[in-house]
Amino acid sequence: DAGVTQSPTHLIKTRGQQVTLRCSPISGHKSVSWYQQVLGQGPQFIFQYYEKEERGRGNFPDRFSARQFPNYSSELNVNALLLGDSALYLCASSQQGDSYNEQFFGPGTRLTVL
Amino acid sequence: SQKIEQNSEALNIQEGKTATLTCNYTNYSPAYLQWYRQDPGRGPVFLLLIRENEKEKRKERLKVTFDTTLKQSLFHITASQPADSATYLCAPSGNTDKLIFGTGTRLQVFP
Numbered sequence: 001d002a003g004v005t006q007s008p009t010h011l012i013k014t015r016g017q018q019v020t021l022r023c024s025p026i027s028g029h030k031s032v033s034w035y036q037q038v039l040g041q042g043p044q045f046i047f048q049y050y051e052k053e054e055r056g057r058g059n060f061p062d063r064f065s066a067r068q069f070p071n072y073s074s075e076l077n078v079n080a081l082l083l084g085d086s087a088l089y090l091c092a093s094s095q096q097g098d099s100y101n102e103q104f105f106g107p108g109t110r111l112t113v114l
Numbered sequence: 115s116q117k118i119e120q121n122s123e124a125l126n127i128q129e130g131k132t133a134t135l136t137c138n139y140t141n142y143s144p145a146y147l148q149w150y151r152q153d154p155g156r157g158p159v160f161l162l163l164i165r166e167n168e169k170e171k172r173k174e175r176l177k178v179t180f181d182t183t184l185k186q187s188l189f190h191i192t193a194s195q196p197a198d199s200a201t202y203l204c205a206p207s208g209n210t211d212k213l214i215f216g217t218g219t220r221l222q223v224f225p
Contacts (some may be wrong), residue, residue, distance in 0.1 A: 004157070033212065042118075042203050042215030043158065056212050090157050092213075102148075103213060105157030 002026070004093050004106035012112045013081050021076045021109045025093030031055075032074040033103065034066055035090040043090055049074055050096075078111075086113045116142045118216035120204060126222045127194055135189040135219045137204030144206035147180055147187050152201045152218065161202075162189075194223045 005024045013019050025032050031050045035043035045058040049068035068074045072093075078085055088110050092103040119138045127133050137147070146165045150158035164171045164180045164187070171178050177190040187206070191198050201218040 035213075035215075040217070042205075042217045043213075045212035045214070048212060058212065088155075092157070102160040102163065103158075105150075105159070108155075108157050110155075 004091055004104050006089075006091050006106040006109050008109060009107070010110045010112075012114065014114050015081055015083060017081050017113075018077065018079045019081060019111060021078075021089050021091075021111070023074045023076070023091030023093075023106060025072050025074070025091075026104055029093035029095050029104070030072055031094045031096060031101075032068055032072065033092045033094075034074070034076045035092065036060075037088040037090055037108070039087075046076070081113045083113050086111060116140070116214060118204065118206060118214060120202075120216040121219040122217060124220040124222055126224065129195060129223055129225050131194055133191040133194045133198070133221055133223070135202050135204075135221065137187040137189065137206065137216055139185050139206045139216075142206075142208065143182070145208050147178075147204060147206040148213065149176075149178060149187075149189050150203045150205065150215075152203055154201075158203055158215075191221075194221075196223050196225060199223050 007022045033048040034046040037043040047066040048056040052068045063079045066076045088108040090108045091106045094101040117140045148163045149161045152158040175192045179188045201220045203218040204216045205213040
């Protein structure tokens with residue numbers, strides 16, 4: 001079975017631009033979560049979606065938004081990019097919607113904002 | 115606010131020895147705690163989960179303890195190998211929708 005996939009692998013944008021990151025969960029997983037990982041830090045929770053509904057939101061500005069599609073894939077959008085948005089963006093999927101379940105992470109999208 | 119502390123400095127040990135990593139948390143009472151391994155440029159990989167009513171859990175060469183009084187978890191790798199070199203993240207979490215990660219400890223096992 002394929003694991004969690006994310007696209008693109010790398011992305012370079014300039015300040016003020018908008019970006020869309022994509023994630024496909026493991027087949028059968030209904031929950032997708034997004035995390036931001038800045039170099040040298042642990043991943044920070046951004047969003048969780050379960051059965052296409054937002055289940056949780058971390059402490060991130062409204063420039064960050066996400067959605068989940070009927071096939072359980074997900075997109076993360078970031079508007080008005082700032083230099084500080086440069087990070088590794090990780091997507092994780094799990095079977096259920098609570099964090100008690102093992103989270104399966106994708107390889108991440110490396111976003112660089114110039 | 116919730117705070118999680120892991121050794122910020124890298125842990126260097128010799129092959130064959132036991133590596134012990136520490137995870138301390140404050141200002142909350144997690145119902146369980148997960149440990150993940152992360153290699154450079156990759157997403158974290160789940161290793162072990164321990165519940166608040168479990169004192170210890172083992173999986174092959176890995177052992178995790180969870181002391182809710184000390185608010186601490188210890189992660190042990192016995193008979194360590196160079197292939198164990200990675201960053202190890204702890205995530206003490208409650209019955210919520212998100213994982214709260216520590217900053218991670220980088221482990222380097224040298225021959």
